[in-house]
Amino acid sequence: MALPLEIKDLEVRAGTRTLLKVGDLSAPAGALIGIRGPSGAGKSTFLHALSGLIEVRGRLCWGEVDLARLRPERRTAFRAHNMGLIFQDFLLFEELSPQANAGLSGLFRTRHDRAPIATRAAEGLARLGVPQGNRTVGSFSGGERQRVAIARALATDPGLLLADEPTASLDRRAADALIEDLTGLLRAGGKTLIAVSHDAHLLERLDRVLTIEDGKVTDDTGVQAA
Amino acid sequence: MKHLLAALMLMTTPVLAEEGHDHDQPAHAFEIGGLEILHPWTNATDQDHALLFMDLHNAGTARVEILGARLDSGLEGRLVGFRMKDGEMGFESLPPIPVAPGRQLALEPDGLAIRFDGLQAVLEEGHHWEVILLTSAGELEIDVVIEAQDARQHGHAGHSH
Amino acid sequence: MRDSWDSLPVLAQDLIIAGALLLPLLVIGGILLRGFRPLPLVRALMWRFRWANLLFVLLIAVSTGMGIGLIAQERGLRTGSAQAAEKFDLVVTAPGSELTMMLAAVFLQPSAVPLLDGAAYDRIANHPQVQIAAPIAFGDSHDGAPVVGTIAEFVTYLSDGQIEGRIFARSGEAVVGAAIDLRIGDRFTPAHGRGSGADAEAHDGVGIEVVGRMARSGSPWDRAILIPVETVWEVHGLANGHPFEDGDRIGPPFTPELFPGTPAVIVHAGELWANYALRSEFTVAGETMAFFPGTVLADLYRVMGDVRQAMSVMSIVTQVLVAASVLLGLFILTRLFQRQLAMLRALGAPRRFVMAVVWGYGVTLLVAGTMLGLAFGYAAALVLSRIVTHRTDVLVTATITWAEVNLALGFLSAMSVLSLVPALVVLTRPVVENLRQ
Ligand SMILES: Nc1ncnc2c1ncn2[C@@H]1O[C@H](COP(=O)(O)OP(=O)(O)OP(=O)(O)O)[C@@H](O)[C@H]1O
Ligand SMILES: [Mg+2]
Numbered sequence: 039m040a041l042p043l044e045i046k047d048l049e050v051r052a053g054t055r056t057l058l059k060v061g062d063l064s065a066p067a068g069a070l071i072g073i074r075g076p077s078g079a080g081k082s083t084f085l086h087a088l089s090g091l092i093e094v095r096g097r098l099c100w101g102e103v104d105l106a107r108l109r110p111e112r113r114t115a116f117r118a119h120n121m122g123l124i125f126q127d128f129l130l131f132e133e134l135s136p137q138a139n140a141g142l143s144g145l146f147r148t149r150h151d152r153a154p155i156a157t158r159a160a161e162g163l164a165r166l167g168v169p170q171g172n173r174t175v176g177s178f179s180g181g182e183r184q185r186v187a188i189a190r191a192l193a194t195d196p197g198l199l200l201a202d203e204p205t206a207s208l209d210r211r212a213a214d215a216l217i218e219d220l221t222g223l224l225r226a227g228g229k230t231l232i233a234v235s236h237d238a239h240l241l242e243r244l245d246r247v248l249t250i251e252d253g254k255v256t257d258d259t260g261v262q263a264a
Numbered sequence: 265m266k267h268l269l270a271a272l273m274l275m276t277t278p279v280l281a282e283e284g285h286d287h288d289q290p291a292h293a294f295e296i297g298g299l300e301i302l303h304p305w306t307n308a309t310d311q312d313h314a315l316l317f318m319d320l321h322n323a324g325t326a327r328v329e330i331l332g333a334r335l336d337s338g339l340e341g342r343l344v345g346f347r348m349k350d351g352e353m354g355f356e357s358l359p360p361i362p363v364a365p366g367r368q369l370a371l372e373p374d375g376l377a378i379r380f381d382g383l384q385a386v387l388e389e390g391h392h393w394e395v396i397l398l399t400s401a402g403e404l405e406i407d408v409v410i411e412a413q414d415a416r417q418h419g420h421a422g423h424s425h
Numbered sequence: 426m427r428d429s430w431d432s433l434p435v436l437a438q439d440l441i442i443a444g445a446l447l448l449p450l451l452v453i454g455g456i457l458l459r460g461f462r463p464l465p466l467v468r469a470l471m472w473r474f475r476w477a478n479l480l481f482v483l484l485i486a487v488s489t490g491m492g493i494g495l496i497a498q499e500r501g502l503r504t505g506s507a508q509a510a511e512k513f514d515l516v517v518t519a520p521g522s523e524l525t526m527m528l529a530a531v532f533l534q535p536s537a538v539p540l541l542d543g544a545a546y547d548r549i550a551n552h553p554q555v556q557i558a559a560p561i562a563f564g565d566s567h568d569g570a571p572v573v574g575t576i577a578e579f580v581t582y583l584s585d586g587q588i589e590g591r592i593f594a595r596s597g598e599a600v601v602g603a604a605i606d607l608r609i610g611d612r613f614t615p616a617h618g619r620g621s622g623a624d625a626e627a628h629d630g631v632g633i634e635v636v637g638r639m640a641r642s643g644s645p646w647d648r649a650i651l652i653p654v655e656t657v658w659e660v661h662g663l664a665n666g667h668p669f670e671d672g673d674r675i676g677p678p679f680t681p682e683l684f685p686g687t688p689a690v691i692v693h694a695g696e697l698w699a700n701y702a703l704r705s706e707f708t709v710a711g712e713t714m715a716f717f718p719g720t721v722l723a724d725l726y727r728v729m730g731d732v733r734q735a736m737s738v739m740s741i742v743t744q745v746l747v748a749a750s751v752l753l754g755l756f757i758l759t760r761l762f763q764r765q766l767a768m769l770r771a772l773g774a775p776r777r778f779v780m781a782v783v784w785g786y787g788v789t790l791l792v793a794g795t796m797l798g799l800a801f802g803y804a805a806a807l808v809l810s811r812i813v814t815h816r817t818d819v820l821v822t823a824t825i826t827w828a829e830v831n832l833a834l835g836f837l838s839a840m841s842v843l844s845l846v847p848a849l850v851v852l853t854r855p856v857v858e859n860l861r862q
Binding site for chain 3: 374
Binding site: 082086089091092111114115117118119121122123125129131132133134138142143144145146148149190191194 | 460461462463465466468469472473764765768769770771772773774775776778855856857860861
C-alpha cells in the first residue's frame with residue numbers, strides 16, 4: 039500500500055558537515071517524483087534518508103511511521119515491507135536466473151510470504167517482457183537487467199519505489215522503453231516513485247520534479263499534479 | 265602458601281635426589297628367605313597408579329613365590345605383565361611367580377611389574393617410597409627409589425657394583 | 426559422572442564426542458539459518474569464485490588428509506606389526522641388538538646374526554616351563570621367498586593348525602606360506618642366499634616337495650617356505666642334529682654335539698607368567714639374550730609415536746596456516762561481493778541473513794574440504810598400506826577411526842566459528858558506503 043510522505047526539518051549530517059537539509063516537504067501516496075541536481079548535491083543522500091538506510095534528524099514520516107525515530111533493524115523491516123529499490127548498475131546476482139533474482143526477497147522473508155513473492159516476481163518479469171527460460175542474467179542486456187531489478191523491487195508489492203539513476207546505464211532506446219513500462223506499471227498499481235535522475239525523458243513523465251543543490255531543495259516544479 | 269611450599273620443594277628436591285644416588289648410602293638391597301631384592305625403583309608420578317620394578321635373585325635353597333605388594337595404607341599392588349595386543353600396549357594380571365633357588369627374575373619396564381592403582385600421594389623424583397613386598401617367604405618392607413618420570417631403568421644401572 | 430560415561434559403549438562415546446565437537450557449528454548454523462534460505466546465494470558465490478573455491482577446498486582437504494593419513498597409517502603399521510609378532514612370545518638369541526634379532530627372527534629380514542650352540546638350545550628346550558622351543562635356520566631362498574628351517578610343532582603353532590595338506594613329516598618336505606606361488610605336490614630347489622646375491626646352482630640336486638600350505642596370517646611368514654631344520658643343515662653339508670642311529674627322524678630332541686647352531690630359538694611357554702621368568706633366566710651375560718618382540722616393538726612404537734607427534738604438530742601448524750589463508754581468502758572474496766550484500770540489506774534483508782550467506786559460504790567450503798580431506802586421508806593410508814604390505818608382508822590395514830573423524834570435525838567446528846569473523850566484518854561497514862563504491 040502506498041503511503042504519503044511528510045518531512046519536517048529533516049537534516050542529514052556526516053560528522054560536523056550537514057549533507058542535507060529539508061525544511062518542509064510532503065507528497066501524497068501514489069505521486070511520481072523526480073529529483074535532479076548537480077553531482078555531489080545530496081540526491082543519493084536524500085534517497086538513502088527516505089529509505090531509512092542512514093540516520094536522520096527531524097521528522098521523516100511515511101504515513102504514520104517516522105523513520106527518524108526507528109532503530110536501524112526496524113527501519114530495515116519497514117523497508118522490506120514497504121519499499122523497493124533500484125540502482126544504476128542493477129546489482130543482480132549474475133549466476134542466478136531472472137526468476138531467482140526477482141524473487142530474492144523470498145530468501146529472507148517468512149515462509150508465509152515466499153509463495154506470493156515468487157508469484158509476483160514471475161508476473162513482474164512477464165509484464166516487463168523479460169526473456170523467459172533458464173538463462174542466467176549474466177547474459178542479459180542492460181535494459182533486460184534493469185527490468186529484472188524492477189521486478190525484484192516490486193516483488194514484495196511495496197507501496198513505494200526508490201530509484202537512483204535507473205536509466206543512466208542504458209542507451210536511449212532501452213531507456214525510453216523502460217521509462218514507458220515503469221511509469222505505466224507504477225501508475226497502474228498506484229505506487230509512489232521517487233527517482234533520482236538526469237534523464238529528461240524520465241523526468242517529464244513524472245508528476246513533480248525537485249531540484250537539490252548543495253544539500254537543499256531549491257526548486258519544486260509540477261506541484262500542480264499533486 | 266602454595267607457592268611457598270613449591271619453593272621449599274624445589275629447594276629440597278635436589279638434595280634428596282643426590283641422597284638417592286649417594287653411594288655411601290646403605291646398599292640398596294633387601295633379603296627375605298634367601299630371596300635378594302636389588303634396586304627396587306619406580307617412576308615419579310602425580311597420577312594415581314605406579315609400577316614397581318626390581319631385580320630378584322634367589323640365593324637360598326627353597327623356592328620363593330612373589331605374590332605382590334602392599335602399602336602401609338593397605339593399598340594392594342598386583343603382579344602384572346606387559347603385553348602387546350593388536351598394537352596397543354597394556355598390562356595383564358599375573359598369578360604369583362615362583363623364583364627357584366639359584367634363579368633370577370627381573371621386574372622391569374615393558375616386562376614384569378607390580379602395579380598399584382589408586383595411589384593417594386604423589387611420587388616425587390629423588391624421594392623414597394615404603395612398600396611391603398609380599399612373598400611366600402613372608403612380608404618384607406623395602407625402600408623404593410623414585411626415579412625420573414621417564415626413567416627406563418634404575419639409577420644404578422650401568423654402574424659396576 | 427565418570428562412571429556412567431565409562432559404562433557407555435565405545436561407539437556411543439565416539440558419537441557423543443563427535444556431536445559435542447560439531448555442537449558449535451550446529452548451534453551457529455541453527456541460529457543463523459533459522460527461517461532463511463541462503464542456499465541459492467551460497468551456490469551463486471560458489472560458482473562465481475569457483476577456481477578460488479576449488480583451491481580453498483583442496484588446501485583444506487590436503488592439510489586435513491595429511492594429518493589423518495598420518496595417524497591412520499601409523500596406527501595401521503603399529504597394529505599390523507604387532508599382529509605379525511603376536512605368535513612370538515619370547516625369542517632367545519646370542520647377545521646383540523634386540524631390534525636386529527627381532528627383524529631377522531620375526532620379520533624374516535635377511536641379516537647375518539651369530540648362532541646359539543647345541544648346549545644353549547638344549548638348556549632352553551629342556552626348561553620345564555618351555556612348551557615349544559623352535560630353532561630356526563635361514564639363508565636359503567626360493568624365487569625371492571625365504572626358506573626357513575624349523576620344527577613341525579612350531580609350524581602347527583604358527584598356523585594355529587590351519588594347514589591345507591599336511592605338515593612336513595620328513596626331511597625334504599615343505600609347508601609354504603599362504604602367499605607363496607607353489608602348489609602342493611610341486612618340487613623346487615632352494616637357492617643359496619637371498620635377494621640378488623642368491624646362488625641358484627649351489628644346491629643343485631636337492632629337491633624339496635611341497636606338502637602343505639598355511640592359512641594367511643598377515644605376517645612375513647605368509648611369504649616363507651618352511652622346511653625341517655634338518656633339511657637346511659643337510660643341504661649345507663652340516664650335521665643334522667641327530668645321531669646316525671636315529672635314522673630319518675626329524676624334530677626335537679636334538680643331540681647337542683650334533684647341533685650346528687641356530688640364530689634364534691622361538692620360545693612358547695606353557696603359561697603366560699612363565700614368559701617373564703624365562704626372559705630373566707635366558708638372559709645370561711655373554712651367552713644368551715632373551716626378549717619379547719612385543720617389548721621391542723613397544724620401544725619402536727614409542728619412537729614412532731614421537732615422530733608421529735612431531736608430524737602431528739607440523740600437520741596442525743599446516744592446518745592452522747591453511748585455516749588462516751582460507752579465512753583471509755574469505756575476507757578478500759567477501760569484499761568482492763560486498764556491494765551485493767549491501768544491496769540485500771537495502772532490499773530489507775536482516776543482518777542475520779547477510780551473515781548466514783557469508784558464513785554458509787565459508788562453511789560450505791570447509792565441509793567440502795573436510796569431507797574430501799577424510800577421503801584423501803583414507804586413500805593415502807590405503808595406498809601406503811598396500812605398499813608396506815607388499816614390501817614387508819606385514820598386513821597393514823588402513824582404517825579411518827572415530828579418532829580421525831573427530832579430529833577433522835574438531836577442525837571443521839573451530840573453523841566454522843572463525844568463519845563468523847568475515848561475516849561480522851562485512852556488517853561493520855555501513856550499507857550506504859558499500860552501495861556507493
Ligand atoms: N558519509 C559521508 N561523510 C561525508 N561526506 C559524505 C558522506 N556521504 C556523502 N557525503 C558527501 O555528501 C555529498 C552528497 O553526496 P550524494 O552521494 O548524495 O551526492 P549526489 O547528489 O547523489 O551526487 P551524484 O549525482 O554524483 O551521485 C557529497 O559531497 C559526498 O561527498
Ligand atoms: Mg548519487
